[in-house]
Amino acid sequence: MPLTAYSASREMELDVDQLLTHLAHQSQHPQLPSNVAIPDAWKLAIAQDISCPSCFCQGAEVVRGTAAGAKNKRQAFFRFTTGGGNPGHHPFCDFSGNVPAGHVPENLVQFSNPKDGLSKAVRVLVCKGISLGIFHQRDIRAMREWFFHKKVGSQFVVSLDPRIVRWIAVLQRQRLWIHDGGDEALDFTPELMALPVFDAKHAARVILTNQHRALLDLLFENRIHVFQDVERITKSVEQSQSQSVFDPSILQTEFRKTLQLARFIGTSYLPISTHVKSHSWVHTPKGGRFMLAFTSLLLFVSGWDMKRAWEAFVRIAKDESAVDETLGNAIGLNPFHDFEVWPVIKFLQELPSDLLPTEKEMLEQPATLDGLVAKLRQGG
Template sequence: MPLTAFSASRQMELDVEQLLLYLADNYQRGKLKPREPIPDTWKQIIHGDLECPACFVKGAEVVRASSSKMTGEAVKQAYFRFPGGHHPFCDFAILPPGEAPEGLVQFVSSARDGISRAIRDLVCKGIQIGALDQVKIRSMREWFHHKKLSSQFDVNLDQQVLQWVTAVQSGAWPVKYQPQWLTVNQELLGIPGFDLRTATEVMLARRHESLLTYLFERAGMIRPLVSRIAKLASDHQGRPAFDPTTLKVEYDATLALAHFISHHYEPVRRAIGRGSYGAMKGNKPLMAFTALLLFLSDWNLNQAAALFARIASYQGYVDQSLGNVMGLNPFHDYEAWSALKVIQETPATEIAPYNLSHGWKEWIEETAVALQSGQTF
């Protein structure tokens, strides 16, 4: 259930407290007390005006914050619920109350890390000078929602296949490093001190050369992502999911601009450090802000860089409350989802001949025995 909702009448994102203050001001009355019921007139306005920040359905209701009668401490955060239901592809539909989808980013004033503070300041500057506004930010979320609806694939990944291809890719020598001339035979095995294990790994890589090439060209190294891929496959098994590969052009552009900003903008460079590519990709506020600049620039890198320069160079007054908006990182889990789809689409001919229950140790031992018996690869 979302903590904020978009007000169509005010064209801005509001949390429950902000909404109730606006309504109290409109009706020229005092702030509602914690246990004072919301007037029916207000409920009607909320129902028709507020929409989910991810799937844009209306029909909102307010769930007030609550506190312990014993201690007075807050025990439940205020949030919005949509009794009519979210869109089936809305992330809020499967989350507990008060939790936000991992791809949504709240540019909060209480952010503690340096990058989040730097990005919030840029968002505030952008809104202050009119380069950004909440309607444009909402438009990007709507664009992504329609992308999710139009680009789907069914998740049916076999976890055993995932573990098998990961083991092959992790254990085999990279194809480009294989000594292509080498064929292990009985004469070579007779060399004193011959390194049978290394030779065996080379032969295994040669046996799986087409599979290794297929995986590396489409997904890179899978091993760092394997636990996340396994969880995504388990959570979504037998269900349709968004196909992130349709956003490859946008993803590559976002990484390029994020790299530019992290290299040339001092507050971000100081917080993230030079050359920390993984930290850059994994930072949701940075990716969300960069993707927003590109979305507003028709995904043109030069135009987006110019827009960033206009925002970053502004030196005037900035209202810090302008940053209370909900951003979006459309590339959350992009690499894991992409790799999942690649593995799932691996041709059956690359996998079917092998015993998937064998681990890498067993394959090494079997291949070593085969080499010693005179078999070549």
């Protein structure tokens, strides 16, 4: 249940109190006290004008917050229910199901609520962009709608065994320890493995690499590095098992441009770069969310043309007028939240079965070395 929603007639994002203030002013009506019912004419106007910020369904109702000092405090929020010809939230909507009031999906960014220096600097850029007419709140809304249709139109069902993710991660880590080339012809006999002066674990790594060379080469050629983010990948697989999820492969071009623009701004524009603390900042939830939302918006209104987007950014960066921070009261979209995880999951899910471990191999965890060393010393 979102705290804010989009008003088509006003072309802006509003919370419940802001909307009721607009309606009171429009109808030349005094501001409604919290204990006074909303007029039926207002309810009809709300149902027709207000849409969900994620799936854009209509039929909104408002649930008003409790008065200040109330024992059980509740924020005001919008509710989109079925009935009266309104279908309610789309099944793939971020607010469908038992979502509590105040829930902010991880791919939505509240420009109005910056938490640190980086997000505050991005908020200033958003306010300036709106002030200069480079983009408007309706463009932010249009981008969310564009992404929603992309998401609905490109889905796959998660069926990957999460144990395979961990198995591959361990296997890839073992390969990092060896010089990959020419060792496949070596014969590691039990007698050799038993020698105290012989590094049996290194030999086991070589054997593992040789046994699974086709899989490891395929992963390397496609830049699939599971071991670098195994926990996040595994968690996503476990949480989404048997569910339909967004297949982001259709947005690879847009993602590459957004990342390129975000990195360049983050290293060359001082109000941003002074808050960048690592080379991987754009991939972190705190560092990347605001910047990716801003740069993808610039590209979206520029038709995903990098040159036009850069020119728009230069106009914003050169602007020295006073900043009207109320213009930043908007919910942006980071369409690339966890973007790098899902192509990996899909790739692993589509691997040929003959490259994957058997149930017995996963139970025995052959990619861990101690058990394999013991078997090799016994001639296994």
